[in-house]
């Protein structure tokens with residue numbers, strides 16, 4: 001697995017997708033999704049300039065946080081259980097997967113205890129897939145309004161995980177819909193809400209997501225290769 005070469009390809013694709021829709025390359029930030037991958041691979045990506053890493057399990061994020069350089073921005077992109085919030089509130093740069101008021105209240109409580117502010121995205125299940133977490137499109141605005149009242153949380157934007165599809169064009173409508181919700185929220189001018197980030201697009205569909213306005217793309221396989229999951 002040539003991580004440096006893969007990163008080259010992804011970065012070139014980002015440039016091309018930005019050029020195709022008239023955006024600046026700097027508007028799109030690449031998160032290297034390193035879940036299940038060993039430290040040696042993260043170190044390679046780090047050496048090649050990656051400073052944003054994404055993990056989906058609390059324990060793994062904490063272990064890697066301890067082992068890796070301190071200038072890394074850690075992104076929690078997986079479903080977060082309330083009883084594990086306390087382990088990461090002062091370690092993560094951004095939690096992408098906040099999908100309920102109860103989870104936000106737990107983050108508020110732990111952030112207040114540690115005297116920190118936590119940046120979050122609200123996860124929206126735009127495609128309404130039953131297997132996925134995330135709030136529904138129609139409930140997003142009211143959830144944002146409720147979370148905005150919590151003083152130790154800063155809402156920075158929205159995130160979605162699009163369905164797995166063969167043809168990435170099929171996901172364009174979901175990315176466009178997330179962008180629309182994002183714009184609607186901006187127009188509401190809610191106090192303590194800073195709509196700046198749209199986290200959407202993975203290895204199979206990040207170019208489409210970029211043309212629909214993604215500011216963060218989350219790429220795992222395209223950088224580190226296929227993941228192997230232990231069969232339990």
Ligand SMILES: *Cc1c(COP(=O)(O)O)cnc(C)c1O
Pocket residue numbers: 033035056077078161202203204218219220221222
């Ligand atoms: C695993 C994961 C990714 C990366 O997926 P790839 O298809 O390997 O790029 C992105 N986002 C989330 C939320 C993930 O869990």
